[in-house]
Amino acid sequence: MLDPLAVLNAVMAGVLLGGFYASVALGIAIAFGMLDIPNLSHPAFVVVGAFATWQLNSQLGLDPVLAGLVMAPPFFVLGAALYRLYHVCFERRGDAALQGLAFFFGMLFITEVALVLTAGADYRSVAAPYIGASLTFGGITLPGRMLVPFFVSIGMIVLLHQFLTRSFTGRAIQAVSQDPVALRLMGVSPTRIKTLAFGLATATAAVAGSLLIIIEPVEPSIGRDFIGRAFAVVVLGGMGSFYGMLLASIILGITESIVSDMWNPSWAPAIAFGFLLPTLAFRSSGLLGRKL
Amino acid sequence: MSNAWFWALGGMLVAVLWLTGRLVTNEYVFFMGYAVAQYILLATAWNLLGGYAGYINFGTAAFFALGAYVSVAINKLVEVPLPVLILAGAVAAGAVGLAMGYLTLKLRGVFFSIATLALAIVAQAAVTNWEFVGGASGAYLLRPSEGPWGGGYVEYLFYVMLVMAVGAVALARTIERSTVGLGLSAIRDDELVAEAYGVPTLRLKLLVTVLSGALMGMAGAPLPFYVAYLDPPSAFNLSYAVNTIAMPLIGGTGTWIGPVIGAVLLTTVQQTAMVTISSAFNLMLVGLLMVAFITLAPNGIVGLVRNLRRRA
Numbered sequence: 001m002l003d004p005l006a007v008l009n010a011v012m013a014g015v016l017l018g019g020f021y022a023s024v025a026l027g028i029a030i031a032f033g034m035l036d037i038p039n040l041s042h043p044a045f046v047v048v049g050a051f052a053t054w055q056l057n058s059q060l061g062l063d064p065v066l067a068g069l070v071m072a073p074p075f076f077v078l079g080a081a082l083y084r085l086y087h088v089c090f091e092r093r094g095d096a097a098l099q100g101l102a103f104f105f106g107m108l109f110i111t112e113v114a115l116v117l118t119a120g121a122d123y124r125s126v127a128a129p130y131i132g133a134s135l136t137f138g139g140i141t142l143p144g145r146m147l148v149p150f151f152v153s154i155g156m157i158v159l160l161h162q163f164l165t166r167s168f169t170g171r172a173i174q175a176v177s178q179d180p181v182a183l184r185l186m187g188v189s190p191t192r193i194k195t196l197a198f199g200l201a202t203a204t205a206a207v208a209g210s211l212l213i214i215i216e217p218v219e220p221s222i223g224r225d226f227i228g229r230a231f232a233v234v235v236l237g238g239m240g241s242f243y244g245m246l247l248a249s250i251i252l253g254i255t256e257s258i259v260s261d262m263w264n265p266s267w268a269p270a271i272a273f274g275f276l277l278p279t280l281a282f283r284s285s286g287l288l289g290r291k292l
Numbered sequence: 293m294s295n296a297w298f299w300a301l302g303g304m305l306v307a308v309l310w311l312t313g314r315l316v317t318n319e320y321v322f323f324m325g326y327a328v329a330q331y332i333l334l335a336t337a338w339n340l341l342g343g344y345a346g347y348i349n350f351g352t353a354a355f356f357a358l359g360a361y362v363s364v365a366i367n368k369l370v371e372v373p374l375p376v377l378i379l380a381g382a383v384a385a386g387a388v389g390l391a392m393g394y395l396t397l398k399l400r401g402v403f404f405s406i407a408t409l410a411l412a413i414v415a416q417a418a419v420t421n422w423e424f425v426g427g428a429s430g431a432y433l434l435r436p437s438e439g440p441w442g443g444g445y446v447e448y449l450f451y452v453m454l455v456m457a458v459g460a461v462a463l464a465r466t467i468e469r470s471t472v473g474l475g476l477s478a479i480r481d482d483e484l485v486a487e488a489y490g491v492p493t494l495r496l497k498l499l500v501t502v503l504s505g506a507l508m509g510m511a512g513a514p515l516p517f518y519v520a521y522l523d524p525p526s527a528f529n530l531s532y533a534v535n536t537i538a539m540p541l542i543g544g545t546g547t548w549i550g551p552v553i554g555a556v557l558l559t560t561v562q563q564t565a566m567v568t569i570s571s572a573f574n575l576m577l578v579g580l581l582m583v584a585f586i587t588l589a590p591n592g593i594v595g596l597v598r599n600l601r602r603r604a
Contacts, residue, residue, distance in 0.1 A: 038402050038405070038406070040409070085587070089586075089587040093590070098342075098346045098348060098401070098480075099586050099590055101348045101401075101402065101405050102348060102537055102541060102582070102586055103583060103586050103587065105348075105350060105534070105537065106534075106538075106579050106582040106583040106586065107583065109530070109534050109575070109578075109579040109582075110576065110579040110580060110583065113572055113575045113576045113579060114576070116572050117572055117573070117576065221530075224413075224530070225413070227409055227410075228406075228409060228410035228413050231406045231409075231410070232410065235403070235406075264421065266417060266420050266421055266428070267417055267421065269413050269414075269416075269417055270413060270414040270417035270418065272410060272413075273407075273410040273411065273413060273414040274414075276406070276407060276410055277395055277396070277407060277410075280395065280396050280399055280403050280407060281395040281396065
């Protein structure tokens, strides 16, 4: 017989996990959902962010979340540079779809192997006061290592959403994928806007990486597990809709958590695919979004 | 290259390799030859869809491992000759290709690609939970000591793989020169225009997805006998997907010879690097070569040679 408290615990754990997934998917929601750049290497950048956090935490004793924020500006610059390369090599040639995908797949692989070569293939973890702690009320336990990433992730998403809907630059980012010519007529360079947006997307990987290593120990190839998840929630959320993506992440988190707890954890990575395939086949506009 | 030349050269290649094989006593040569032939087959299979139609498949490992595990499963039930296992692997992988393609090929190519990436993860989870074929702990296979016509079993595996590789290249070449090939390149250049001109885009894409998947399944079917021990992390290794994409891109997509050049070159480099330098560095090399070719020489070695000839 199912224990209702156990189910409730699994659901709560799933909500927290889903909130964290949203932080990984955020960069893909911007790059893929808004700019139409299929950045497969984003999850690998998240792992780089996690390793950078590990360095800052173990060497300087910096708080992991703070380390993620410190790493965000350099990630922004790297992301902007990567977009420039992508733009010159693929967007301008007009062959972005085929070559671009293979390019990012290659970047994913290079990033992963570079991490193995520099930091080794071992699992790394960080220390912080809230990692061992937990909140308990009414028989429900909320571990600190899940709670902190959840709130940081939600905060980051809300902040970015405000930026994109309220500011001129933010609106220009939303406009650039819809109508670059109209944007140019308004006196804004689409390339500059896209550089900025892609930099921003990559900067979120630094923060997401710091959250990842708070949740669990990290090794270089762990990013792959998040590719399917992140793209699934971005598509399911409706391509570029932040709150749709967040909702999809939480649904995915809950499903994975319940399957892991009640059945078998080794099936958890496959669930995202179970979400993705029917979405693509039957409802390509996602939960809260436009049609593909 | 005319048809007569192609078949004469293909036949000669097999015959010469068979004759030299008679003289070789070192089994390592066959191990190495098998790896080259396997990658020619995989790269050619990938190129059918990726090179001709422009739809990138990241799930090579899924189709390949499916072939391998179908082989393991059947081998546990009944003892059948290798060609039967290969056929079964082809049917299973082709069926998965059909299902995948039917669900995702109506959308833009990016979505097909992402779905194939996820497919590899799901397939690995499924096999890890499939206790009958060893689950997470893997499966041991007894490799017969002798091939059906005498000689070592690895030698036999090499010839089987070689024949499949040559067959796949011939198939790719036939498709390239047929109306199917023309339709596929129309899809690659502009799918909307192709559709408007009456090219049956979905049917063509489905056809090559099934063919490509089936060939990958065939490539995987002899793997359990080749490695003698198969577990999910090695059967689903990301390096299969990376190599299979890197080879056509380096050799040149869109032509049958491109993947062959890429496969021979990259496998040889890797086998040498594996012996002399570390395996992580080896993977780095493949990644860097791939990105360098996509950014600097998008038409691969074939394109470079073509440019040189035009200038001369």
